[in-house]
Every structure is written in structure tokens, then in C-alpha cells.
Amino acid sequence: MTNLPPIKSDYSRHDFERSARQIGLAFRLPPGFPHATVGAARCFYWAEEKDPAKAADFIHRCYRAYFAQGRDISKSEIVADIAAEAGFSRDEALAGMNDQRIKDRLKAAVDDAIARGVFGSPFVVVGKEGFWGADRLEQVAEWLRRGGW
Numbered sequence: 013m014t015n016l017p018p019i020k021s022d023y024s025r026h027d028f029e030r031s032a033r034q035i036g037l038a039f040r041l042p043p044g045f046p047h048a049t050v051g052a053a054r055c056f057y058w059a060e061e062k063d064p065a066k067a068a069d070f071i072h073r074c075y076r077a078y079f080a081q082g083r084d085i086s087k088s089e090i091v092a093d094i095a096a097e098a099g100f101s102r103d104e105a106l107a108g109m110n111d112q113r114i115k116d117r118l119k120a121a122v123d124d125a126i127a128r129g130v131f132g133s134p135f136v137v138v139g140k141e142g143f144w145g146a147d148r149l150e151q152v153a154e155w156l157r158r159g160g161w
Contacts, residue, residue: 015046031146038080047086049078050118051109055091057117058108059100070098 016024025041032039052074059067073094077083083090088109095105108114125135129142136143136152141160143152155161 040080040082042078042082047084049085051088051091052085054109054114054118055095055105058111058114059095062100066099070095073098
């Protein structure tokens with residue numbers, strides 16, 4: 013997390029590790045974090061059109077590859093390998109990441125997110141109310157139970 017002041021970077025690293033331990037997830041901050049993950053996002057949209065169930069498996073594999081195994085998912089070749097591990101054709105996944113229609117779909121999704129005020133992940137929108145961060149998930153559940161406040 014080279015773009016953060018050392019005190020915030022150290023805290024964030026510790027907090028990520030602690031949060032992963034709390035819910036029992038394997039976690040290792042990828043070297044050079046954060047990386048551009050546009051290829052993985054494009055590949056997800058491509059995969060979702062092909063097979064939604066396998067696309068869900070693919071995206072979970074991406075998260076594990078990045079945050080548990082330290083694989084650099086900013087590289088299209090690695091993303092294609094992960095797609096193949098999820099049962100897709102590696103070559104078709106590479107082509108899908110470069111398909112202009114898929115690129116346009118991702119751009120539209122990003123533009124929509126920005127228009128809604130989304131700026132990070134996880135970000136949950138309930139109606140017009142936005143909640144950012146995993147530490148807000150309980151608040152989302154309470155918001156849904158109570159109908160807001």
C-alpha cells in the first residue's frame with residue numbers, strides 16, 4: 013500500500029489480516045498492492061454471459077488467487093489461467109477480456125457506480141442509501157430490518 017502514509021498503511025494491513033482471521037479466510041496482502049484489476053473485471057462480465065455459476069466460481073478463485081496466493085491478477089495471462097481453472101477456455105477468456113462489447117459493459121458499470129456515489133468495495137446500496145466497507149454489513153442488515161432510520 014505504497015500510496016498511503018506508513019501509519020495508515022500499517023494499520024490497514026493489520027486490519028485486513030484481522031478481519032480475514034475473524035471470518036476464517038486465508039489472507040496475504042499481495043506484493044505491490046493495490047494492482048489494476050480491470051482484466052479480471054472484464055473476464056467476469058465475459059464469464060457471466062457464458063455461465064453465471066462458473067462465473068461466480070471464477071470470481072471467488074480470483075479473490076483467493078490475489079488475496080491468499082499472491083498471484084498478480086493485473087496480468088491478463090494469470091486471469092485467463094484462473095478462468096481455465098474455473099472451467100472456461102483460456103483462449104476464449106483472453107479474447108473475452110479484449111472484446112469491445114465487454115469493455116463497454118464494464119465502462120458502463122463503472123460509470124453507473126460513480127453516478128451512484130460508489131467509491132470502494134464492498135459498497136452496498138439500499139434504495140438511495142450507500143454503505144461502504146465490510147464493517148458496515150451489520151449496519152446494512154439492520155437498515156433492511158428496520159426500513160432505515
